[in-house]
Amino acid sequence: MGRKLLLEHINVPGIETYDVYRNHGGYKSVEKALKTMSPQEVVEEVQKSALKGRGGAGFPTGMKWSFLAKPEGVPRYLVCNADESEPGTFKDRFLMEKLPHLMVEGMITSSYALGANTSYIYIRGEYMFVLEILEKAIAEAYAKGWLGKNILGSGYDLDLYVAPGGGAYICGEETALLESLEGKRGNPRMKPPFPAIKGLYGCPTVVNNVESLCTVVPIINIGADEYLKIGTEKSSGTKLISACGNLARPGVYEIELGISVEEFIYGDEWCRGIANGKKIKALIPGGSSVPILPAHLITKTATGEDRFMSYESLSDGGFASGSMLGSGGFIVFDEDQCIVRNTWNFARFYAHESCGQCSPCREGTSWMEKVLHRLETGKGNMRDIDLLAEINKKIEGNTICPLGDAAAWPVAAAIRHFREEFEWHVTHPEEAVKRNYGLLKTPSITL
Amino acid sequence: MISTLETQAKRPPFSPEKMAEVQGVIKQFPEGKQKSAILRVLHIAEEEFGGWLSPETMDYVAGLLDIQPIEVYEVATFYTMFNMQPTGKFVFEVCRTGPCMLVGSDDIIEYIKTKLGISKVGETSADGMFTLKTAECLGACGYGPMLQCGKVYHEHLTPAKVDALMDEYRAKYSSENNNN
Numbered sequence: 001m002g003r004k005l006l007l008e009h010i011n012v013p014g015i016e017t018y019d020v021y022r023n024h025g026g027y028k029s030v031e032k033a034l035k036t037m038s039p040q041e042v043v044e045e046v047q048k049s050a051l052k053g054r055g056g057a058g059f060p061t062g063m064k065w066s067f068l069a070k071p072e073g074v075p076r077y078l079v080c081n082a083d084e085s086e087p088g089t090f091k092d093r094f095l096m097e098k099l100p101h102l103m104v105e106g107m108i109t110s111s112y113a114l115g116a117n118t119s120y121i122y123i124r125g126e127y128m129f130v131l132e133i134l135e136k137a138i139a140e141a142y143a144k145g146w147l148g149k150n151i152l153g154s155g156y157d158l159d160l161y162v163a164p165g166g167g168a169y170i171c172g173e174e175t176a177l178l179e180s181l182e183g184k185r186g187n188p189r190m191k192p193p194f195p196a197i198k199g200l201y202g203c204p205t206v207v208n209n210v211e212s213l214c215t216v217v218p219i220i221n222i223g224a225d226e227y228l229k230i231g232t233e234k235s236s237g238t239k240l241i242s243a244c245g246n247l248a249r250p251g252v253y254e255i256e257l258g259i260s261v262e263e264f265i266y267g268d269e270w271c272r273g274i275a276n277g278k279k280i281k282a283l284i285p286g287g288s289s290v291p292i293l294p295a296h297l298i299t300k301t302a303t304g305e306d307r308f309m310s311y312e313s314l315s316d317g318g319f320a321s322g323s324m325l326g327s328g329g330f331i332v333f334d335e336d337q338c339i340v341r342n343t344w345n346f347a348r349f350y351a352h353e354s355c356g357q358c359s360p361c362r363e364g365t366s367w368m369e370k371v372l373h374r375l376e377t378g379k380g381n382m383r384d385i386d387l388l389a390e391i392n393k394k395i396e397g398n399t400i401c402p403l404g405d406a407a408a409w410p411v412a413a414a415i416r417h418f419r420e421e422f423e424w425h426v427t428h429p430e431e432a433v434k435r436n437y438g439l440l441k442t443p444s445i446t447l
Numbered sequence: 448m449i450s451t452l453e454t455q456a457k458r459p460p461f462s463p464e465k466m467a468e469v470q471g472v473i474k475q476f477p478e479g480k481q482k483s484a485i486l487r488v489l490h491i492a493e494e495e496f497g498g499w500l501s502p503e504t505m506d507y508v509a510g511l512l513d514i515q516p517i518e519v520y521e522v523a524t525f526y527t528m529f530n531m532q533p534t535g536k537f538v539f540e541v542c543r544t545g546p547c548m549l550v551g552s553d554d555i556i557e558y559i560k561t562k563l564g565i566s567k568v569g570e571t572s573a574d575g576m577f578t579l580k581t582a583e584c585l586g587a588c589g590y591g592p593m594l595q596c597g598k599v600y601h602e603h604l605t606p607a608k609v610d611a612l613m614d615e616y617r618a619k620y621s622s623e624n625n626n627n
Contacts, residue, residue: 075477084586085583085584085586086584087544087545087546087583087584087588088545088546088584088588089586089588090586090587090588090589090590092586093586093587118477124586125486125490125526125528126528126582126585126586126595127586128490128598129598129599129600132598161475163475163483163486163487164486164487164490165486165526166486166489166490166522166525166526166527166528166529167526167527167528167529167582168525168526168527169583169584180486181483182480182482182483183480183482183483183484183485183486183512183514183518183522184482184518184521184522185521185522185525186525186526201477201480242588242589243589244546244549244550244588244589244591245546245549245550245588246549246550250588250589250590251589252589288544288545288584329546329588331545331546331549331588333549337549341548342545342548342549345543345544345545345548346544346545349544349545349583349584352583353583355525
């Protein structure tokens with residue numbers, strides 16, 4: 001059994017209620033922080049823990065906090081990014097739904113560290129049922145004196161609210177999220193200025209992922225030194241992995257960073273292998289935006305070393321033969337799945353979700369979707385495969401926000417590793433039309 | 448609760464209770480930043496006023512938030528959750544994105560189309576009961592195929608489960624209408 005920091009009490013009946021949560025050590029990080037630490041000490045502890053942002057980009061949370069501007073007389077805000085929408089990712093929903101008080105506790109301790117007196121949890125609109133769970137927990141926390149004026153007699157005041165989105169993947173990008181929270185369309189802002197300088201209502205703002213803020217709780221409770229002992233040298237702590245696709249036991253798992261990919265996929269404690277006794281064909285380890293890995297690069301790196309569930313090992317080999325840990329959206333494909341169809345499906349997702357602000361993304365994602373649909377339905381030609389690579393290069397790096405890159409990378413990786421399968425769709429148009437699945441029974445692609 | 452059932456004929460203004468809820472939402476934001484409440488108020492308005500955002504509803508929300516109607520239109524049309532046209536009494540939004548597709552969402556979408564006797568996604572069954580829509584990733588990837596109806600997620604779908612679900616919603620509709 002690996003160590004659990006977030007999900008330690010997940011199976012305790014009633015853990016979503018205040019009393020049970022409190023009886024299992026809940027709100028201790030708030031007591032410790034407000035009674036024995038200065039805000040700056042909390043920031044330093046999180047910096048020392050080397051916690052990397054759990055939303056996908058992996059930017060160090062403590063460093064982000066240290067950038068927050070603190071001009072006199074201007075409010076500062078902490079905004080939790082609960083707009084989880086990266087395909088394959090459903091860990092934040094799990095955390096908030098099952099452990100709403102952990103979310104609230106993380107918000108209080110973190111808001112104290114940042115000197116924010118009003119904080120928001122921006123949650124995707126589809127999670128309205130989770131919003132209701134959170135609001136219930138917040139009401140309990142107010143009633144017990146963990147929120148409101150003069151918390152624990154410390155003189156620190158905090159109001160916490162939950163605000164829903166309306167169905168837009170782009171609002172997971174932090175500046176689009178802030179636009180949305182201001183009541184506008186979710187168009188990302190030009191950076192700089194970064195939110196730490198000019199964020200919500202033009203005030204200094206920190207935007208952090210749900211899991212990152214929840215992880216602040218155990219970091220403060222056990223201390224950064226203890227936290228650093230968990231995980232690997234470059235990937236400290238634990239990480240929630242939302243495992244899905246053709247797995248025998250999909251679900252949300254908390255792993256100690258650094259366990260082997262093989263153990264995670266096949267181990268009894270985790271996913272228990274591929275569903276229906278099939279073989280694995282491919283893996284997207286960190287949400288739909290990260291490169292897909294073919295079978296031979298999943299449990300081993302290109303140099304034949306074991307692959308581990310850590311930031312550094314999953315990206316070993318760069319984009320040529322590696323991928324990214326990303327959000328922890330772990331999508332497994334069995335041998336019957338069609339890579340072209342899946343690549344088209346994700347391209348359609350990005351085309352649908354592009355906010356339309358930058359032409360390379362607005363036009364490029366739509367063209368990629370069209371070309372991939374053509375290939376998938378047996379109407380493509382060989383030039384289309386190179387055309388996709390061309391479009392890719394024109395999107396990547398040419399947009400205000402990373403949605404363009406996120407749309408381009410998976411297509412590039414799919415062609416890099418599964419070119420044979422794309423070509424098969426061109427040379428076998430009739431079969432491609434008739435059969436969406438089970439195209440190439442064995443993963444026969446080599447680098 | 449799927450309140451579209453009870454409120455099919457409702458139009459602005461909000462009832463006093465709903466108005467109090469809306470005022471509470473507005474108060475969550477600093478003074479002068481009441482526009483921040485727009486998404487939540489639109490969700491409430493859609494639920495209250497027949498399951499979609501009519502121009503009348505949007506203009507009413509603009510008035511409540513003291514902003515221009517265009518500011519509401521541009522927001523309402525950007526976010527995909529809002530229905531800009533009337534729908535059936537229940538809207539089934541089936542997730543169609545990769546992880547759900549891997550576990551059979553395409554088949555579920557086809558099955559619902561056949562069941563409802565409609566030819567494409569977006570249409571409503573002849574009895575006006577169900578509208579089929581597709582949605583992009585709803586964050587239920589490990590529990591697919593799935594669909595959302597109102598605030599409720601229905602997961603691990605099979606054709607038999609879809610049948611049962613339709614019966615359940617039909618029963619709910621008739622019981623609520625008989626009570627009225």
